[in-house]
Amino acid sequence: MGHPAILFGFLGFSIFLIAVFVFRPGVTKSQGGKIVAFFVLFALPLLCLGMGFSAEMDRSKSTQFCLSCHIMESYGKSLRVDDTFHLAAAHFQNHRVPADEACYTCHTNYAMFGGVKAKMGGLRHIYVYYLGHAPKPEDIKLYEPFNNRECLHCHQGARSFEEGAVHIADPSLLPAIKSNKVSCLSSGCHQTIHDVATLGEQKFWQGVQNAQ
């Protein structure tokens, strides 16, 4: 949602204009003053609210936002596991998902209201975290089984998926995966996702220093 400086500048400008009407309300005596008052006291605050809301919604998709809650610390750590079989780590470290929106990219169902449902779920998480009884990190479960659609959104049509040796060994496997009858995350397949319970036994990738 644009540069933050522009948003703050706009907020400051709005505050200044509203302050003019607070300290000099007599401006509204004239016809022109009334029209300007309408824009300054109605349209401008609405615009500021909309812009701010958009900025906040964008920020709430960021990896940093998701990991800002203490309970997510181990999930954040799992993104740096030095093991190519750890699905989340492999995707994050190789930028197969945007690194700055890694959590949101996978944990949002697609289709029209996927993003809305993700946000409503986020509000519920905040409620549970601050007012309810938060589970242990390793006890956190998805609300519903991970839909293959979230994987196929990127992988369908890709050579490594369509012609992967394991995928084509059984002719019925690919159609079953594409119709969500067999999960990509099935035991024996891509079953290691975050695996926070075994973090103590893992090595970690520290990241690239001074990446440009």
Next chain:
Amino acid sequence: MLSKDLLEKRLQIAGTVLILGLLTEGFCLLGRGPIAFLLFVGLAGLLLSLGILIFLLALVRAGHGKSHSTE
């Protein structure tokens, strides 16, 4: 500080509430976590909505007052 004229006084109150809402919005945008988001939606949104409502009510009541005085 508040004007003696009723409409102007209501506009001043609306403007003050709006300024408080915008300041709250600014502070929330500086924050990082979900608390800032909740404060933005809950407090800043509420103050801004209240300020706009006060302004609109001031307009409606001013128009209503004028129509009574002309009868």
